[in-house]
Amino acid sequence: MKPKSSAKVVRPRPVQWLARLPGLKKPVLGVYDTWLRFSYRRLWNWNNREAVRAFAERPPTLCPVQQRLLADLREKGFAYVSFANLFGDGQLWRNLDGLVQEWLATEAVREAERHYREIGYKDAHFKEYLVRWYGREVDGKLIPWDSPWLQLALHPKVLDLANSYFGMYTRMYHVDVWDTIALKHDGPLIGGQKWHRDPADIKLLKCFLYFTDVDEGSGAMQYVPYSRPGEKYGNLWPQDAPFDGARPPGKEFPLVVPPCEWVTASFPKGTLILADTAAFHRGGRAETRNRVLATWAYSSPASRWPRAFRVDPATLPADLPEPIRWALSLQRDKTLRRTAA
Numbered sequence: 167m168k169p170k171s172s173a174k175v176v177r178p179r180p181v182q183w184l185a186r187l188p189g190l191k192k193p194v195l196g197v198y199d200t201w202l203r204f205s206y207r208r209l210w211n212w213n214n215r216e217a218v219r220a221f222a223e224r225p226p227t228l229c230p231v232q233q234r235l236l237a238d239l240r241e242k243g244f245a246y247v248s249f250a251n252l253f254g255d256g257q258l259w260r261n262l263d264g265l266v267q268e269w270l271a272t273e274a275v276r277e278a279e280r281h282y283r284e285i286g287y288k289d290a291h292f293k294e295y296l297v298r299w300y301g302r303e304v305d306g307k308l309i310p311w312d313s314p315w316l317q318l319a320l321h322p323k324v325l326d327l328a329n330s331y332f333g334m335y336t337r338m339y340h341v342d343v344w345d346t347i348a349l350k351h352d353g354p355l356i357g358g359q360k361w362h363r364d365p366a367d368i369k370l371l372k373c374f375l376y377f378t379d380v381d382e383g384s385g386a387m388q389y390v391p392y393s394r395p396g397e398k399y400g401n402l403w404p405q406d407a408p409f410d411g412a413r414p415p416g417k418e419f420p421l422v423v424p425p426c427e428w429v430t431a432s433f434p435k436g437t438l439i440l441a442d443t444a445a446f447h448r449g450g451r452a453e454t455r456n457r458v459l460a461t462w463a464y465s466s467p468a469s470r471w472p473r474a475f476r477v478d479p480a481t482l483p484a485d486l487p488e489p490i491r492w493a494l495s496l497q498r499d500k501t502l503r504r505t506a507a
């Protein structure tokens with residue numbers, strides 16, 4: 167069955183207006199979405215040409231650790247490194263870890279964990295197993311420029327790497343901190359716990375920075391190298407771009423992609439995982455110990471997927487470096503007074 171179009175995808179204004187006229191919603195969206203399905207992959211390079219050109223004019227110089235990560239990402243879509251090795255900044259790590267520990271100790275987080283363990287898990291159907299610093303992806307939360315998590319995602323150590331992986335300036339579309347609640351129960355796998363490809367773009371980069379030791383019991387992510395579009399496993403259950411990802415049937419998946427092809431992101435606290443999540447992955451079924459991580463993500467600027475946050479325009483500095491302007495979709499905004507939408 168063809169998956170339904172996602173209401174989330176951002177369609178151009180004229181299409182939105184036309185679809186509001188009485189009786190026109192179905193035919194207008196039907197025709198437009200068919201066109202978008204047909205053209206999204208074909209026009210991806212064309213629609214990203216400005217970002218490629220601008221990046222090529224001023225490519226960043228990568229340190230040896232970034233170069234190694236880039237080589238791994240290009241080869242198999244997956245890479246990892248200790249925060250200390252990549253950033254070499256113990257003070258930054260201690261600050262971030264301190265913030266996370268403070269957050270975990272708040273009554274709001276404790277209460278959310280309690281609620282999930284007592285009753286929440288019983289009718290959970292998506293990502294109720296997560297306590298989130300900023301909240302659900304759809305909320306488009308307003309965050310200040312000086313958010314430590316935004317600053318981390320825009321740090322040249324990771325942003326230059328993301329841009330080099332894409333070969334263009336990227337668009338940052340998600341940032342949060344997740345506390346994955348450990349609970350042993352026999353409810354079905356839900357949300358990101360099931361094998362899937364992400365929906366946001368046909369090439370992606372997601373980062374996960376661990377604030378706890380993570381193993382299979384704490385819901386470590388599993389990933390299938392060589393399952394990006396065009397690779398060995400890339401044609402299986404393709405994304406419904408740009409509307410949706412893909413969710414292969416759980417029983418069939420291991421028969422077609424054998425477990426010896428999966429990698430499990432079991433690593434100690436302080437590890438940064440990088441993964442192109444247009445490939446198959448799953449994670450977040452914690453049973454023995456909570457998994458706490460910061461996560462953020464980049465797509466190409468052509469992505470139609472809405473950004474999960476907005477940067478408070480009143481807090482934006484006037485003069486931002488070009489990679490950051492692109493990451494926040496401010497590249498055309500000379501005044502920087504508009505909300506990063």
Ligand SMILES: O=C(O)CCC(=O)C(=O)O
Binds near residue numbers: 358372386388447448
């Ligand atoms: O919680 C996990 O490990 C899975 C996360 C995931 O699927 C995602 O962030 O795209």
Ligand SMILES: [Fe+2]
Binds near residue numbers: 362363447
């Ligand atoms: Fe995912």
